[in-house]
Amino acid sequence: xxxxxxxxxxxxxxxxVSRATAARALNSYGYVGxxxxxxxxxxxxKLGYRGxxxxxxxxxxxxxxxxxxxxxxxxxxxxxxAHDIEVLARECGHNLVIGSSEEELAQEISLLxxxxxxxxxxxxxxxxSQGNNAHLQGLIDENVPLVLIDRVAEGVDCxxxxxxxxxxxxxxxxxxxxxxxxxxGLLQDDMxxxxxxxxxxxxxxxxxxxxxxxxxxMVAVSQSTVEHAVDAxxxxxxxxxxxxxxxxxxxxxxxxxxxxxxxxxxxxxxDVSLIGFDDFNLATFTDPQITVVSQPVSEIGRAAAxxxxxxxxxxxxxxxxxxxxxxxxxxxxxxxxxGV
Amino acid sequence: xxxxxxxxxxxxxxxxVSRATAARALNSYGYVGxxxxxxxxxxxxKLGYRGxxxxxxxxxxxxxxxxxxxxxxxxxxxxxxAHDIEVLARECGHNLVIGSSEEELAQEISLLxxxxxxxxxxxxxxxxSQGNNAHLQGLIDENVPLVLIDRVAEGVDCxxxxxxxxxxxxxxxxxxxxxxxxxxGLLQDDMxxxxxxxxxxxxxxxxxxxxxxxxxxMVAVSQSTVEHAVDAxxxxxxxxxxxxxxxxxxxxxxxxxxxxxxxxxxxxxxDVSLIGFDDFNLATFTDPQITVVSQPVSEIGRAAAxxxxxxxxxxxxxxxxxxxxxxxxxxxxxxxxxGV
DNA sequence: AGACGATGTGAGATCGATCTCACATATATT
DNA sequence: AATATATGTGAGATCGATCTCACATCGTCT
Numbered sequence: 001x002x003x004x005x006x007x008x009x010x011x012x013x014x015x016x017v018s019r020a021t022a023a024r025a026l027n028s029y030g031y032v033g034x035x036x037x038x039x040x041x042x043x044x045x046k047l048g049y050r051g052x053x054x055x056x057x058x059x060x061x062x063x064x065x066x067x068x069x070x071x072x073x074x075x076x077x078x079x080x081x082a083h084d085i086e087v088l089a090r091e092c093g094h095n096l097v098i099g100s101s102e103e104e105l106a107q108e109i110s111l112l113x114x115x116x117x118x119x120x121x122x123x124x125x126x127x128x129s130q131g132n133n134a135h136l137q138g139l140i141d142e143n144v145p146l147v148l149i150d151r152v153a154e155g156v157d158c159x160x161x162x163x164x165x166x167x168x169x170x171x172x173x174x175x176x177x178x179x180x181x182x183x184x185g186l187l188q189d190d191m192x193x194x195x196x197x198x199x200x201x202x203x204x205x206x207x208x209x210x211x212x213x214x215x216x217x218m219v220a221v222s223q224s225t226v227e228h229a230v231d232a233x234x235x236x237x238x239x240x241x242x243x244x245x246x247x248x249x250x251x252x253x254x255x256x257x258x259x260x261x262x263x264x265x266x267x268x269x270x271d272v273s274l275i276g277f278d279d280f281n282l283a284t285f286t287d288p289q290i291t292v293v294s295q296p297v298s299e300i301g302r303a304a305a306x307x308x309x310x311x312x313x314x315x316x317x318x319x320x321x322x323x324x325x326x327x328x329x330x331x332x333x334x335x336x337x338x339g340v
Numbered sequence: 341x342x343x344x345x346x347x348x349x350x351x352x353x354x355x356x357v358s359r360a361t362a363a364r365a366l367n368s369y370g371y372v373g374x375x376x377x378x379x380x381x382x383x384x385x386k387l388g389y390r391g392x393x394x395x396x397x398x399x400x401x402x403x404x405x406x407x408x409x410x411x412x413x414x415x416x417x418x419x420x421x422a423h424d425i426e427v428l429a430r431e432c433g434h435n436l437v438i439g440s441s442e443e444e445l446a447q448e449i450s451l452l453x454x455x456x457x458x459x460x461x462x463x464x465x466x467x468x469s470q471g472n473n474a475h476l477q478g479l480i481d482e483n484v485p486l487v488l489i490d491r492v493a494e495g496v497d498c499x500x501x502x503x504x505x506x507x508x509x510x511x512x513x514x515x516x517x518x519x520x521x522x523x524x525g526l527l528q529d530d531m532x533x534x535x536x537x538x539x540x541x542x543x544x545x546x547x548x549x550x551x552x553x554x555x556x557x558m559v560a561v562s563q564s565t566v567e568h569a570v571d572a573x574x575x576x577x578x579x580x581x582x583x584x585x586x587x588x589x590x591x592x593x594x595x596x597x598x599x600x601x602x603x604x605x606x607x608x609x610x611d612v613s614l615i616g617f618d619d620f621n622l623a624t625f626t627d628p629q630i631t632v633v634s635q636p637v638s639e640i641g642r643a644a645a646x647x648x649x650x651x652x653x654x655x656x657x658x659x660x661x662x663x664x665x666x667x668x669x670x671x672x673x674x675x676x677x678x679g680v
Numbered sequence: 681a682g683a684c685g686a687t688g689t690g691a692g693a694t695c696g697a698t699c700t701c702a703c704a705t706a707t708a709t710t
Numbered sequence: 711a712a713t714a715t716a717t718g719t720g721a722g723a724t725c726g727a728t729c730t731c732a733c734a735t736c737g738t739c740t
Binding site: 030032036057059 | 690691692694695
Binding site: 065119282 | 438
């Protein structure tokens with residue numbers, strides 16, 4: 001047997017009142033007689049009336065859903081953020097739609113278009129691309145709240161939550177330099193990605209400050225997956241004079257580097273020192289434990305959601321640009337290098 | 341400047357036709373003159389008309405969204421599943437709403453109610469509870485497609501995708517027994533959870549088949565988080581005659597056990613053998629690598645989504661009960677025990 | 681007594697897209 | 711020439727909830 005969900009009309013009919021009166025009773029606005037209100041409540045109860053959020057949304061123009069477009073939910077960094085956003089959204093009576101851009105601009109654009117046609121109230125996006133942000137600008141033009149996370153997009157003036165990528169990377173590389181390293185490798189992500197660029201810039205400025213010449217042979221570019229990072233690391237360390245230390249720009253790549261070193265029989269920190277951006281669960285499982293620059297992952301999603309809901313509540317001030325600090329966590333994967 | 345999205349009415353006005361004709365031209369049904377169709381297309385293009393899926397959904401009664409209620413997106417097992425579902429949903433022109441029950445029945449119920457009032461087309465749920473499934477039965481009564489994953493719910497007759505938990509657990513414990521272990525510990529999750537019960541049952545039947553008496557002191561119950569698992573493991577191994585081998589029922593608990601052993605100075609596999617249910621990325625990062633019973637994680641989400649979309653396409657056959665096999669992956673965390 | 685405000689209710693419009701139906705024309709068939 | 715049939719188009723209903731407005735019916739105050 002297929003029951004249809006009860007509508008307001010059904011409730012009104014059962015309570016012997018008009019739809020208007022039923023609506024007043026259920027949403028408590030306007031004048032309603034006590035007795036009438038009771039009748040309506042009882043009828044609603046009896047029919048299991050739940051209201052149709054779709055119809056409400058059509059009328060009000062907005063669905064109580066926020067959209068979230070991330071690079072990849074499987075990346076623990078984004079998973080954590082998604083979780084935090086979901087919790088906060090629920091507290092605010094909203095649901096969360098999740099989409100994964102898989103770091104493809106085209107995918108990001110099409111997802112956004114698809115979600116916009118749902119009259120979703122606001123978005124949290126980790127933009128794939130630096131330029132080409134007409135789709136994001138479009139949101140702003142139509143006054144749809146948008147919060148960027150992890151990355152900012154050029155020319156798009158809106159709220160954002162990021163970390164100090166450049167400073168974090170610099171801290172990491174300065175630490176390596178302080179430990180006597182001069183041939184410092186960089187394993188970085190696709191240059192389209194904001195964090196990758198910023199972290200590389202921190203790497204370079206630390207080298208420059210120490211008077212170490214930049215050397216392209218010390219830099220490997222890979223996609224942000226464990227598998228690609230393994231290959232890139234092997235390539236980087238198969239040169240005749242390989243780096244003595246490696247800085248990796250995210251946790252998946254750090255893990256890839258670890259696997260690569262193991263397969264090459266390279267011992268950490270004896271043969272090579274390693275330091276990664278973004279802490280990860282199992283950084284303390286390895287022997288030695290991995291030294292990392294950690295970012296406050298648990299803050300990012302919450303901050304973004306908080307800002308978004310402030311906007312939804314009508315806050316109309318200049319965009320907030322939140323930027324969290326990073327922290328160097330020294331463990332055991334970096335060794336002092338004396339002379340060459 | 342705040343632009344409003346263009347409506348069909350706007351397009352019709354610009355093209356100098358009625359709304360009905362505009363709709364026909366854009367959705368290509370019924371008779372439309374060639375010239376008229378062109379005009380409408382051009383007008384739609386010019387206004388950037390995108391259609392309002394909310395209005396369409398109100399009329400058709402269904403929003404092109406599928407809902408997904410999982411235990412926790414942060415668990416890599418669920419993250420993987422969510423990702424696979426999202427990809428398949430997108431291919432089918434649907435979006436994905438994600439909710440986390442946090443293993444609380446009340447949360448699961450309220451989330452489901454909230455999503456149902458959105459007229460969402462179908463659901464994929466990992467049910468928290470065994471009994472008390474009126475909320476799930478309610479979906480079936482109203483003919484809303486439902487696919488259960490990872491767990492089944494008593495008395496709810498619908499599609500499901502699970503793995504052979506009992507068989508997998510038995511394989512693991514039989515392997516330990518074959519390696520000469522008799523004092524085999526079990527680190528398990530909350531008994532409310534289906535997989536936890538099934539895996540314990542496999543553990544017990546393997547012991548029974550080998551004539552080993554069940555011993556409650558060999559069993560520790562914990563929540564499925566790394567932190568709780570650490571504590572539970574420490575308790576379990578602080579007894580005067582602790583187990584010589586441990587079977588953990590999920591990957592987070594395996595990781596917790598690893599950390600606990602490290603902090604207790606217990607060496608694997610020399611002092612204690614370890615085998616976990618569910619493979620995880622970093623099982624091969626440790627030394628030794630961890631022996632596990634793996635489940636085909638990449639199949640589960642895809643299978644569930646495929647079944648769901650078949651239902652949405654109108655398939656009306658008996659519920660499919662898909663059950664994947666597990667595989668014992670022998671690595672280095674179990675050692676042979678000769679005598680006691 | 682007449683007027684005014686407070687209280688309670690229902691009819692109907694609205695949100696945007698779609699679909700049925702009726703009404704046109706044009707072409708084909710007997 | 712008369713009737714079918716094909717082809718185009720628009721008016722209006724519909725989905726469900728909400729809101730405005732008009733219309734009641736009270737009581738209260740001058």
